[in-house]
Amino acid sequence: MQDNYTSKGKHLTSTERSLIEKWRKEKQSNRQIAKRLGRSPQTINTEVKRGLVQQMDTHRRYHMVYSSEYAQRQYEHNRKRSIKHSKLDxxxxxxxxxxxxxxxxxxxxxxxxxxxxxxxxxxxxxxxxxxxxxxxxxMLYPRKTKAIKKTVSSNPRVYGKSIDDRPEWINNRSEIGHWEIDTVLLTKSKNSVLLTLTERSTRFEVIRLIEAKTACAVNSELLRLSQEFEFKSITADNGSEFSRLSEVVNCEVYYAHAYASWERGTNENHNRMIRRFLPKGTVKTTVQAVAHIEKWMNNYPRQLFNYKSPIQMVMGG
Structure with a gap:
């Protein structure tokens, strides 16, 4: 048996088809032709069947013979049909x-x-x-360099209740009104920062530009927000700017563990979305620009909600 056939997927050429026609006229078998071309007998059998045309001999009788020209036209036609057309118009x-x-x-x-x-x-x-x-x-999130591993202090800050004490009915997001809070730095210098709050159930976002990353600035803005939004609980990290939250909000405040940003994963993910507009190193921004980002985020479709937006979830779908 032939053991040096060409690899699967290599198509017959026009020259090979001409040779097949010539050798068939010389009464060579398909197996002999296959051996001479280094092809499998089945390839030649299939090719011959594809290229058969009706031809009349000198006695006005019709016979089926292989035509290399007809076979090549059939091949080219089939190739055009087999090409998958791109949807990229x-x-x-x-x-x-x-x-x-x-x-x-x-x-x-x-x-x-x-x-x-x-x-x-x-x-x-x-x-x-x-x-x-x-x-x-x-892309929204280009690949980043490997983060430097941080070590947890042996004497962590304690400003209030631990996230470990947060009730399960808050954890499971069954009720609107429970928020995660954070600040987003624009530069390393002491400039304005963003105060971000994310409602855990609907993913509704509140972003405010405050003058500094201090407890005073955070509490001052949070006091104003309390007139507009209902806070049933707030979960924060252990930053000193959140050390006095209980002074201005009439709800439970829970603190995540040090270097455990995943415990406030919803808020962290939203901060990442903000970075699409305000990457690290942004020197200046405006209240109007921040309001635009907040509006964009609250109208952004979410897979979690079957591509409804947070504002639609707040309004009841």
Whole structure:
């Protein structure tokens, strides 16, 4: 048996088809032709069947014979039909680029803006293959360097109740009104910072620009927010700016463990979304810019809510 056939997937060429026609006219068998071309007999059998045409001999009788020209035309026709047409037309391309530049994730673009016309993975592939004119750095979360491991102090700060004491009915997010709080630094210098609060159940976000990362500045803004929002509980980290929260809010305040940002994962994730607009090193921003970010986040579709937005969840769906 022939043991040096060409690898699977290598198609016959026009020259090979001409040789098949010539050798068949010389009454060589398909197996002999296969051996001479270094192909499997089944490949030649299939090729011959594909290229058969009806031909009349000198006695005006019809016979089925192999035609290399007809076989080549059939092959080229089938190849054109087998090519998968890309869904990346001008409209789809412009839609993806527009929303990527407006800080939307490929997942939300695929599910909400393109309504399932293409998959999330397809959008990622188009970006990585350079088909959209975008770079990896245009993605929402480019790969970062490995973080420096922090050590936990042997004498952690204690400002109030530990998150370990937070009731299960708050943990399971069954009720609106329980918040996570944090501050977001724009620069390492002593400039304005962002005070962020995230409602755990609906993911509704409140962002305010405050003058400094101090307990006084935080409490002053939180007192104003208390007139607008209901706070049934607040979960904070152990930053000194949150040391006096209980002085201005009439609710339980819980403190996460040191260097355990995942215990306030909802708020941390939202801070990450804010960084889409205000990356580290942003020297200045405005109240209007912060209000725009807050509005964008509260209207951003979430997979968790079947692509409803936080504002829709607050309003009852």
């Amino acid at each position: 001008k409209q789809v391309s412009e839609t993806i680029i527009h929303y990527i530049k407006n800080k939307f994730s490929p997942e939300v673009i695929a599910k909400v803006k393109l309504r399932g016309q293409v998959s999330t993975r397809t959008i990622y592939n188009w970006i990585y293959q350079g088909k959209l004119g975008l770079k990896r750095t245009d």
